[in-house]
Amino acid sequence: MSDESFEPTVIGFTCNWCSYRAADLAGTARVKYPPNIRLIRLMCSGRLDPTFVLKAFSSGADGVLITGCHPGECHYLEQNYKALRRFHLLRRTLQGLGLEPERVKLVWASAAEGVKLAHEIASFVEEIRALGPLHWGGNGSNQSSVISGQSTAHAFKEVPA
Amino acid sequence: MTQDNGNSQDVQERIGVYVCHCGTNIAGTVDVQQVAEWAATRLKRRGVVIGRDYKFMCSSLGQELIENDIKELGLTRVVVAACSPHLHEATFRNACQRAGLNPYLCELVSIREQVSWVHTDKVAATVKSQAVVSGGVERVLRHEPLEPLRVPIHPATLVVGGGIAGIQSALEIADAGYRVYLVEREPSIGGHMAQFDKTFPTLDCSACILTPRMVQAGAHPNITLLTYSEVEKVDGYVGNFVVTIRKKARKINEELCTGCGICQEKCPVKVIDDVYEAGLGYRKVVYTPFPQAVPKFPVMDVENCTYFKKGTCKACEKFCPTNAIDFNQQDEVFSVEVGNIVLATGYDLFDARRVTNYGYGRLPNVFTSLEFERLSNAAGPTNGSIVLRDGKTVPKAVGIIHCVGSRDRNFNNYCSTICCMQGLKFAHLVHERTGATVYNFYIDMRTAYKAYDEFYQRVLEEGTLFVRGKVAEVTDVPRIKDEEGHLIIQCEDTLAGKQRRIPVDMVILSIGLQPRADAKETAKKFGLSCSADGWFIEKHPKLDPVATMTEGVYIAGCAQGPKDIPSSVAQGAAAAARVLGKIQQREMALEPVRASINQDQCSGCRICNNLCPFNAILFHDDRMVSEINPALCQGCGTCVAACPAGAISGTAFSNEQIMAQIEGLMLLNVGEEITL
Numbered sequence: 103m104s105d106e107s108f109e110p111t112v113i114g115f116t117c118n119w120c121s122y123r124a125a126d127l128a129g130t131a132r133v134k135y136p137p138n139i140r141l142i143r144l145m146c147s148g149r150l151d152p153t154f155v156l157k158a159f160s161s162g163a164d165g166v167l168i169t170g171c172h173p174g175e176c177h178y179l180e181q182n183y184k185a186l187r188r189f190h191l192l193r194r195t196l197q198g199l200g201l202e203p204e205r206v207k208l209v210w211a212s213a214a215e216g217v218k219l220a221h222e223i224a225s226f227v228e229e230i231r232a233l234g235p236l237h238w239g240g241n242g243s244n245q246s247s248v249i250s251g252q253s254t255a256h257a258f259k260e261v262p263a
Numbered sequence: 264m265t266q267d268n269g270n271s272q273d274v275q276e277r278i279g280v281y282v283c284h285c286g287t288n289i290a291g292t293v294d295v296q297q298v299a300e301w302a303a304t305r306l307k308r309r310g311v312v313i314g315r316d317y318k319f320m321c322s323s324l325g326q327e328l329i330e331n332d333i334k335e336l337g338l339t340r341v342v343v344a345a346c347s348p349h350l351h352e353a354t355f356r357n358a359c360q361r362a363g364l365n366p367y368l369c370e371l372v373s374i375r376e377q378v379s380w381v382h383t384d385k386v387a388a389t390v391k392s393q394a395v396v397s398g399g400v401e402r403v404l405r406h407e408p409l410e411p412l413r414v415p416i417h418p419a420t421l422v423v424g425g426g427i428a429g430i431q432s433a434l435e436i437a438d439a440g441y442r443v444y445l446v447e448r449e450p451s452i453g454g455h456m457a458q459f460d461k462t463f464p465t466l467d468c469s470a471c472i473l474t475p476r477m478v479q480a481g482a483h484p485n486i487t488l489l490t491y492s493e494v495e496k497v498d499g500y501v502g503n504f505v506v507t508i509r510k511k512a513r514k515i516n517e518e519l520c521t522g523c524g525i526c527q528e529k530c531p532v533k534v535i536d537d538v539y540e541a542g543l544g545y546r547k548v549v550y551t552p553f554p555q556a557v558p559k560f561p562v563m564d565v566e567n568c569t570y571f572k573k574g575t576c577k578a579c580e581k582f583c584p585t586n587a588i589d590f591n592q593q594d595e596v597f598s599v600e601v602g603n604i605v606l607a608t609g610y611d612l613f614d615a616r617r618v619t620n621y622g623y624g625r626l627p628n629v630f631t632s633l634e635f636e637r638l639s640n641a642a643g644p645t646n647g648s649i650v651l652r653d654g655k656t657v658p659k660a661v662g663i664i665h666c667v668g669s670r671d672r673n674f675n676n677y678c679s680t681i682c683c684m685q686g687l688k689f690a691h692l693v694h695e696r697t698g699a700t701v702y703n704f705y706i707d708m709r710t711a712y713k714a715y716d717e718f719y720q721r722v723l724e725e726g727t728l729f730v731r732g733k734v735a736e737v738t739d740v741p742r743i744k745d746e747e748g749h750l751i752i753q754c755e756d757t758l759a760g761k762q763r764r765i766p767v768d769m770v771i772l773s774i775g776l777q778p779r780a781d782a783k784e785t786a787k788k789f790g791l792s793c794s795a796d797g798w799f800i801e802k803h804p805k806l807d808p809v810a811t812m813t814e815g816v817y818i819a820g821c822a823q824g825p826k827d828i829p830s831s832v833a834q835g836a837a838a839a840a841r842v843l844g845k846i847q848q849r850e851m852a853l854e855p856v857r858a859s860i861n862q863d864q865c866s867g868c869r870i871c872n873n874l875c876p877f878n879a880i881l882f883h884d885d886r887m888v889s890e891i892n893p894a895l896c897q898g899c900g901t902c903v904a905a906c907p908a909g910a911i912s913g914t915a916f917s918n919e920q921i922m923a924q925i926e927g928l929m930l931l932n933v934g935e936e937i938t939l
């Protein structure tokens with residue numbers, strides 16, 4: 103793939119109570135955003151284990167969007183503050199690993215903010231496009247197992263796409 | 264193919280993948296057949312034994328398709344690619360259960376809200392759907408059969424807000440034989456309806472239909488009325504909430520007070536009543552807001568009381584025949600246990616001062632709708648005479664302006680629903696009582712619902728003049744002699760295509776409804792969310808307008824959005840029916856989304872202990888390990904993410920499941936060619 107036609111792949115973590123519902127709302131309102139993002143539903147942004155982000159990168163993602171309820175609105179009271187702290191630590195860790203910390207972004211979106219979430223996704227995809235591909239996953243490289251104690255390469259990885 | 268990491272062998276599970284067309288909702292953008300075939304061929308090694316696409320998976324035929332496959336093909340896992348799990352997760356889980364498969368071995372992935380409705384490029388949408396399906400397949404492989412948690416339902420209910428919606432809810436539940444705590448922040452129940460004179464479209468007197476309900480609620484053996492009270496804190500979860508309530512000190516001993524009203528009569532201090540009388544009338548410092556108040560006990564407004572300010576007076580105490588005045592009474596804070604909660608906190612009114620060009624607050628004879636309700640009310644400050652601010656002059660011409668603060672990009676975008684009908688009601692009352700010429704200025708006339716348009720016709724026939732156009736200004740600066748001494752309404756008449764200046768004596772602003780000023784705080788207290796406009800969000804805008812995303816918390820009346828009395832009552836009753844349904848089940852099944860600690864793996868570091876918002880994690884000093892109380896855990900997963908020993912695992916959201924889903928999602932890159 104040449105870098106000109108580079109289409110980033112972004113993994114988005116959403117919380118069940120706010121941002122996942124915002125994504126639903128963006129859908130019901132037919133707000134458009136680029137198809138580069140793939141969402142995973144967590145119960146709360148506090149569930150976000152930083153290794154999930156590393157896992158996403160090692161599996162080939164170029165960027166990771168973390169989303170949750172606005173401060174003070176977490177369904178579980180204040181777990182999003184914990185997510186915020188982890189996010190800052192994570193960014194520093196990424197920098198230490200030689201990765202652009204901008205590849206991870208944290209966005210608050212309430213269940214009413216479908217349009218906002220769609221805009222945030224669209225601009226994040228462009229930010230990642232500007233950063234270029236990460237190439238961290240590599241083919242068959244097993245970096246991920248170092249990080250997560252898990253292997254990445256499933257049998258299907260070998261099937262040529 | 265790499266054999267070395269042990270992942271390449273065929274998995275043991277048998278997975279069925281079902282891709283929904285949703286009519287053209289999905290199939291219009293995603294090549295659903297392609298996705299299904301792709302899953303069946305390319306994910307065969309991952310255990311997919313069948314991939315099907317179908318017009319409407321959620322229909323009974325769609326569900327039967329899954330059920331038959333489970334039975335005939337021996338499926339052990341199911342992935343449905345359709346709409347949001349918030350809509351149909353339960354549908355497909357139930358289908359699996361009917362066919363004998365544990366419902367938690369089914370995963371619903373969204374390719375409608377998250378793909379077809381938000382993307383336009385068909386190829387990219389199809390590739391993304393494949394990736395999403397692959398993520399679902401990888402995740403479902405790590406699912407375990409789960410049993411829902413059963414919790415008992417406490418039979419008592421908390422109703423917050425004693426407006427007509429809350430009263431209706433409370434009565435329905437109490438009549439069915441269960442305890443209700445009805446918490447109202449004002450001294451009396453009744454809400455806004457208690458302030459009105461007549462109600463559209465039937466024009467029956469508001470007090471005549473409301474008072475009996477209030478009395479019934481006040482006297483009901485199953486209703487504990489807690490007026491002048493607020494909810495401070497809500498702990499627990501559906502079935503088992505513990506609610507902390509502050510009952511503010513009335514300075515009246517309710518055991519002794521007979522409600523005779525002598526204290527009120529004797530109190531020498533009068534203050535403007537901004538709440539009930541909308542600033543048009545006065546009340547005493549010790550007062551009941553209106554004569555039919557329920558309960559009958561007065562409250563003392565400590566801020567304005569001479570005794571509290573200067574240390575002398577106590578007139579009320581001297582005259583009270585039963586010694587019920589208690590200057591030393593303190594707030595009481597206590598907690599009650601309830602299984603369910605109904606929030607019916609109603610609305611606030613739009614602040615008319617914000618539309619400066621209509622002159623409210625500056626021009627004395629510009630009134631708000633609520634002020635007019637008090638003016639026209641036989642029990643109001645003018646005994647029902649419709650007069651100008653001077654208290655005596657009867658207006659000869661009256662202008663009623665609709666949509667003030669509503670349907671306006673500068674203020675609230677939404678329609679407040681009731682203002683057209685309310686403006687028509689006012690036109691009728693002015694006409695009937697004063698014979699004045701009445702002009703109604705409207706943008707669009709909205710008279711939907713039963714008998715509403717008939718009412719409009721009636722007001723038309725009575726001779727009310729209607730001008731279609733948004734009023735630009737209300738002014739007292741005349742341009743010609745005829746305008747002198749009047750208020751002039753400047754407006755474009757869009758039907759006649761003319762600018763008009765209409766002199767009147769009185770202007771009534773049909774102000775819109777707004778969420779309560781503290782709606783956000785209330786929402787937070789009860790674990791709800793508010794829409795962008797600030798109304799409480801219902802679980803589903805069409806199919807579940809009374810439930811919320813928080814199990815056991817229901818909403819009714821204007822707290823959910825602007826509506827009239829019949830709809831508020833209907834919603835109050837609907838919320839009650841839902842609560843009763845829950846109570847009668849005696850226990851309910853909760854999602855088994857819970858964390859647990861592997862005691863052998865826990866190092867006793869206690870990192871997780873303080874992370875839990877529900878104090879669900881306890882530490883055993885003797886064994887030096889932590890343990891989670893599953894009844895308190897709500898499954899947020901924060902502790903799972905934090906444990907350095909990896910000792911905590913979450914059912915339905917384990918590390919393995921999420922990691923696997925990430926891998927599955929990354930199977931295809933964006934922009935990749937689709938091949939079978």
Ligand SMILES: Cc1cc2nc3c(=O)[nH]c(=O)nc-3n(C[C@H](O)[C@H](O)[C@H](O)COP(=O)(O)OP(=O)(O)OC[C@H]3O[C@@H](n4cnc5c(N)ncnc54)[C@H](O)[C@@H]3O)c2cc1C
Nearest residue numbers: 424426427428448454455462463608609610820821827828
């Ligand atoms: C001027 C005017 C005229 C109208 N005329 C008509 C009419 O003729 N016909 C018609 O059908 N509709 C009419 N309506 C609409 C009608 O007022 C509403 O439909 C109805 O009052 C809604 O009832 P509710 O119980 O939802 O809210 P409310 O009447 O607002 O009651 C809410 C109650 O909750 C209490 N509360 C709020 N927050 C808390 C809290 N945190 N803790 C404890 N208690 C709390 C409040 O004190 C209040 O008592 C009119 C509205 C207006 C503004």
Ligand code: SF4
Nearest residue numbers: 865866868869871906
């Ligand atoms: S964080 Fe993990 S290891 Fe530490 S106490 Fe909690 S469960 Fe045990």
Ligand code: SF4
Nearest residue numbers: 875896897899900902
């Ligand atoms: S998942 Fe952990 S932190 Fe969250 S509620 Fe349960 S025990 Fe508490």
Ligand code: FES
Nearest residue numbers: 117146170171177
């Ligand atoms: S529930 Fe949304 S961030 Fe916690």
